[in-house]
Amino acid sequence: MPLPLSYNLKNLTVRKTTTVMTALGIGLTVAVLLGILALVGGLEKALQATGHPLHLLVMRKNSLSELVSQINREAVSNIRNKPGIQQLEGEPMVSPEIVTVINLPRHNSPEGANVNIRGLPPMGIRMRPNLKLIEGRWFQPGQREVVVGKSIARRYVNAGVGDRLRIGRGDWNVVGVLDAGSTAFDSEIWVGLNQLATDSNRMEVLSSVLVRASDPVSLQALRNSLADDQRLYLEGKREVDYYQEQTASAEPVKFLGIFVAVIMAVGSCFAAMNTMYAAVARRSREIGTLRVLGFSGGSILLAFVIESLLLSLLGGLIGVLLVLPLHGLESGIGNNLTFSETGFDFRLSPAIVAVGVGFASIMGLLGGLLPARGAARESILSALREL
Amino acid sequence: MVNDLVVEATDLHKEFRRDAFQVIALQDVHLTIERGEFVAFMGPSGSGKSTLLYLIAAIDRPTRGQVKVLGQDILGLKERAIADWRNENIGFIFQTFNLIPVLTARENVELPLLLTHLSRQERSEHAATALGLVGLSDRMDHYPRQLSGGQEQRVAIARAIVSDPSIILADEPTGDLDAQSAQEILTILSRLNRDHGKTILMVTHDPHAARHASKIRYLEKGELLPEGAPQPE
Numbered sequence: 001m002p003l004p005l006s007y008n009l010k011n012l013t014v015r016k017t018t019t020v021m022t023a024l025g026i027g028l029t030v031a032v033l034l035g036i037l038a039l040v041g042g043l044e045k046a047l048q049a050t051g052h053p054l055h056l057l058v059m060r061k062n063s064l065s066e067l068v069s070q071i072n073r074e075a076v077s078n079i080r081n082k083p084g085i086q087q088l089e090g091e092p093m094v095s096p097e098i099v100t101v102i103n104l105p106r107h108n109s110p111e112g113a114n115v116n117i118r119g120l121p122p123m124g125i126r127m128r129p130n131l132k133l134i135e136g137r138w139f140q141p142g143q144r145e146v147v148v149g150k151s152i153a154r155r156y157v158n159a160g161v162g163d164r165l166r167i168g169r170g171d172w173n174v175v176g177v178l179d180a181g182s183t184a185f186d187s188e189i190w191v192g193l194n195q196l197a198t199d200s201n202r203m204e205v206l207s208s209v210l211v212r213a214s215d216p217v218s219l220q221a222l223r224n225s226l227a228d229d230q231r232l233y234l235e236g237k238r239e240v241d242y243y244q245e246q247t248a249s250a251e252p253v254k255f256l257g258i259f260v261a262v263i264m265a266v267g268s269c270f271a272a273m274n275t276m277y278a279a280v281a282r283r284s285r286e287i288g289t290l291r292v293l294g295f296s297g298g299s300i301l302l303a304f305v306i307e308s309l310l311l312s313l314l315g316g317l318i319g320v321l322l323v324l325p326l327h328g329l330e331s332g333i334g335n336n337l338t339f340s341e342t343g344f345d346f347r348l349s350p351a352i353v354a355v356g357v358g359f360a361s362i363m364g365l366l367g368g369l370l371p372a373r374g375a376a377r378e379s380i381l382s383a384l385r386e387l
Numbered sequence: 388m389v390n391d392l393v394v395e396a397t398d399l400h401k402e403f404r405r406d407a408f409q410v411i412a413l414q415d416v417h418l419t420i421e422r423g424e425f426v427a428f429m430g431p432s433g434s435g436k437s438t439l440l441y442l443i444a445a446i447d448r449p450t451r452g453q454v455k456v457l458g459q460d461i462l463g464l465k466e467r468a469i470a471d472w473r474n475e476n477i478g479f480i481f482q483t484f485n486l487i488p489v490l491t492a493r494e495n496v497e498l499p500l501l502l503t504h505l506s507r508q509e510r511s512e513h514a515a516t517a518l519g520l521v522g523l524s525d526r527m528d529h530y531p532r533q534l535s536g537g538q539e540q541r542v543a544i545a546r547a548i549v550s551d552p553s554i555i556l557a558d559e560p561t562g563d564l565d566a567q568s569a570q571e572i573l574t575i576l577s578r579l580n581r582d583h584g585k586t587i588l589m590v591t592h593d594p595h596a597a598r599h600a601s602k603i604r605y606l607e608k609g610e611l612l613p614e615g616a617p618q619p620e
Contacts, residue, residue, distance in 0.1 A: 004501065010489035289485040292446060293499045293546070294474025296467055380446045384481075 002299050003290070008307040011279070012314075022275040023315040026360050029264040030319025034348065034356045036257025038326055041352055042344035043250045043333055050183040051239035054086070055127070056222055058209040061235045066099040066208040067116075067340075075232050079209050082225055084218030088126060093212035095124030098196050100207075101340045102167055102189075105157045113332065114340040115152060116188045117167060119196030127212055131185060136161040136176030141192045144199070147176040149186035151343030154330060165189070168199035184243055187332065187343040210239065246335055246342070253333065265363055268315070272367025276308050280375040287375050288383030301376035308368020309361055316360030320353055392455075393554055393586050394420035394443055399452035401438050401609075412438040414609045416452070422553070425580040425587045427600035429618065434606040436590040440556050443588065444477050445469045457553060474502045478547030478585075482559035484539040486531040492518060492542045493527040499550045517545035521575055537568025544575055548585070555579065557589040561596050573599045594618075 012019045058079060059069035076096045085092045098119040105112040118124075125131070125138065135153075139145035146167070152159050153174075164171045172191065180186045197203050213219035223236040280287070287300055327348040332341040399416040402409055413435040420426055428436045441447040442454055445461040454461055457476055464472060473479075486495045496514040505513065518527055521541035531539055540560060547555055557576065561569035577599050579585045589600060597603045605612040607619045 004494075006494075007487070007490065014489050285483075285485060286487055289481070289487070290498070291470070292444070292473065292479050294470045294502045296470045298467075381441060384446075384485075 002306075003295065003303040005306070008303060008310055011283075011307060012310060015279070018275055018278070019311060019314070022271050022311055023318055025271045026268045026312050026315025026363055027318030027322060029261060029268045029363070030316050030356045030360050031322040032257065032264060033261035033359055034319060034323040034352060035326060035346075036254060036261065037352045037355060038323065038346040038348045039257075039331070039333070039344075040250045040254045041349060042331075042347040043342065044247050045347055046182055046186070046342060046344040047184055047243045047247045049181065050185065050243040051241075052127070052212065053238070053240060054213045054216070054219055055239035056211045056213060056219055056236040057239045057242050058211060058226060058234050058236045059207070061233050063235075066097070067101065069207050071096070071206045071209060071234065072204055073206065075234060076206065076209055078229075078232060079211060079226075079234075082222060084213055084215075084221050086212045086214045088123070091123065093123065093127055095120055095127055095210040096193065096206045096208075097124055097210060098193060098200070098202055098207050100196070100200060102165075104152075104159065104165070106155055107157060112156075113334070115156070116340040117146075117191060117196065118185075118188050119191050119193040121193045124193070124210060125190075127210060128180075128185070131178050131180050133176050134179045136174075139175055139190070139192050142195060143192070144170055144172040144195060145175045145191070146172045147178050147190045148174055149188050149190075149343070150177055150179050151186040151330060151332070152189060153177045155332065155343060167191070168196075170199060182345060184246070184342055187341060211236070250333060261359075265359065268363050269367045272308055272312060272364055273371060275311065276304060276368045276371035277374075279307070280304060280371045284375075284378070284383045287378065288380050288385075291380040291383065297376035301372045304372030304375050305365065305368045308372065309364045312360045312364025312367070313357065315363070316357040319356055319360065320348075323348060323356075391422045392419050393422050393424075393457055394418060394588070395453075395455040396439075396443070397453045399439070399442060399454060400450050401435070401442065401447070402450045411609050413442070413449070416609075416611045418604075418611060420586060420588065422586055423580070423584050424602060425577070425600045426589070427597035427603045428588065428590045428606060429592065429594070429597050429603055430606035431619075432592075433608075435609040436606050437558055439606070439611075440558055440588060440590055443554075444479060444556050445473060471502070474499055474550060476552050476554060478550070478552040478555040480540070480543050480547050480555065480557040480560045482562040484531070484536070484543045484563070486539055486542055486546075488531050491528050491530055492523060492534065492545075495531070495542055496545045496549050499546060503550065513549055514545070517549040518542070520548070521545045535568070536564050537571055540564060540568070540572050541575065544572070544579075548579060548583075553586060555585050555587045557587065559590055559592065561591065561593060569593070569596065 059066060060071060063069035080092050080094050100117050101114040102117055103112045104115050139147055146165060148159050159174060161174050161177060163174045165174060213222055226234050226236045290300060326346040329346045332343045335342045396416055396418040399413055401413040402411050430436050442449050443456060493514045496517050497510045500510040500513055518524055521544050523538060523541050526534060526538060561572050573596055576587055580587050591597050605616060605618055
């Protein structure tokens, strides 16, 4: 039978300062990792949840984003007549759109950041039924009116209903705020297609065309048809794949964060190891006594590993508590494909918390194993003779 | 009579290296202890008293020779089996008490019982009984730091007897105690020997303590002097 858990707990509480300092070191490491994972998790949630599975986003061939894609109106007519497109009240579900960027000042950053503006026809709105207007009303065609995503409304200056935004040649009234369910559209400003085309002198050149296929087979057929049509020089990408690819924007941050966390983890492992070596040295006679009483070397090893694990779990808990206030915090990250900022909420999911606790446990295990092994292997006699 | 031998040591020899020197701790010791004996081992420091005790408890291994304890050749046992055997048959009392500071008196006494199949309730009852035997029923929930030296050693005795071992080995049990506490400890050991039939092997420097034993054996420079030999100068 192993030594009782109370033995480990009491030993940790007896040396409070050492325990707290070591746990704090582990906690900070866990907090860095969890902070990064919460950021990446939030961004992935925003981008991965965007798009409809039957939507095909048509752009010029080899365009990495809508911003750099160009499609003329003649091509739009051509696409409209392709078979396999779902109809809505007798009209094909096709939305030609213009995407451009403007710079808006943020509440905490006067120099501002780029924001996507999407000009789209009424069909474009109808094709995205999961959006809901949470304030105001939709823009009127032919008017300089915009509806902003909720992330824009919260984070940018003068972006609330009733405010005016300078876009292109004139000022536009903010008439509504849309909630896109924490997807990428929450970070966009939506306006009428034709009004944006007029103001930005882009009457003939659009950015993309969103098409809803009747079914997955038709979607693939449409893709093939576009790829084969050398005249159009277009390609279709599943809308969900398009946004999924944008999660790559978070990769450098994720890499850097994990790199820093791993470097810190090495330091924390040594801190845990140092604490446990000190514990073993201080309790050498105690270890010898337990061996004399009949506890095996394995029981001693287990006891010290458990103690190290408890220490690291305390660190993991501190790390989670440190990072908990970040949960739900709204932020944004520059998207290197759209040259604009994508807003997201830090998301501390149970899975991410589990990763943090697991990470802390690994630190505890690695830090505790060598000292515990030393304790278990020391001869009873030399353990008893230590002062 | 042979069946009543609890310790049989033959040609027991122990050498170890300290820095550049080879030290002989015990040489060619022959020893038999009968069940129910209370034997005191005396001799100057470095005479091999404690080494002999450690070899009998299988805490250390001899360089050569044989040790049988309760008929068991303990040198033939593997480490795990030795730990179990020690837990079952040997109660050990240290000069410095060696209680676990973070555990209460009751928890300290319960430690050897964690290796048995007793339930939590049974362990607690056995610990309470053992502490009662050493007169510490009212100190069960005290931590070692809250006890006097004499009380700590009584807890250590309770821990040594809680699993009802046949043999109690005591290494200078009164060495760190004042005269009154030492007397209390010796009284308890005498009672355990007389009333409970425990075989007790006690290492001591103190002639007064040794007088509580039924037999005194002297060691000198690693040699066990013949029974009845006078105390060496």
